[in-house]
Amino acid sequence: QQQVRQSPQSLTVWEGGTTVLTCSYEDSTFNYFPWYQQFPGEGPALLISILSVSDKKEDGRFTTFFNKREKKLSLHIIDSQPGDSATYFCAARGTNAYKVIFGKGTHLHVLP
Amino acid sequence: EAAVTQSPRNKVAVTGGKVTLSCNQTNNHNNMYWYRQDTGHGLRLIHYSYGAGSTEKGDIPDGYKASRPSQENFSLILELATPSQTSVYFCASGGRGRDTEVFFGKGTRLTVV
Secondary structure, X not given: OOOEEEEOOEEEEEOOOOEEEEEEEOOOOOOEEEEEEEOOOOOOEEEEEEEOOOOEEEEOOEEEEEEOOOOEXXXXXXXXXXXXXXXXXXXXXXXXXXXXXXXXXXXXXXXX | OOOEEEEOXXXXXXXXXXXXXXXXXXXXXXXXXXXXXXXXXXXXXXXXXXXXXXXXXXXXXXXXXXXXXXXXXXXXXXXXXXXHHOEEEEEEXXXXXXXXXXXXXXXXXXXXX
């Protein structure tokens, strides 16, 4: 079964700090990697995404990095804010464009 | 803004009963998905569809059926509900492109007693 492994399971950072979430995958046919953000009581929503032809994508305080050789990706949040407290999922999509496979998520707590 | 609406938002069902979860999208997306979310497991794909009349098995289809009668509607059916199916269920829709966004509904919390 295709897998996307995500770590850590839970993370607490101070306001203003940098948050780093990581994921790894096995299937070399994966070529699109979105990150989703989920607040309690809501469905996940797309935060940022990257294609396998790129190694970095930035959107404001959020940056995602992709390492094709190591089959790893990461999400960096600079100047973390209490409003960033949420669950973050990395995901992957490959040759079967219909299927999006999710990691187990990281619960992020940003303390003021 | 893309819209995916799930109903009901909360449901309590009895073991052995039939449960139908409904999903409607106004995005005119071809692809629709049903996921369940459980602590420690993240989001797991149950069934998906790439158009009206089609349903495909995801990674955990056992005990579930799906129906896609139209572009807009996608249902998840539990013919004989079991307590292990207690979970939060999310419907989602997305376009055909490899890098198109998938939009999620707000979820249905199902409790099987």
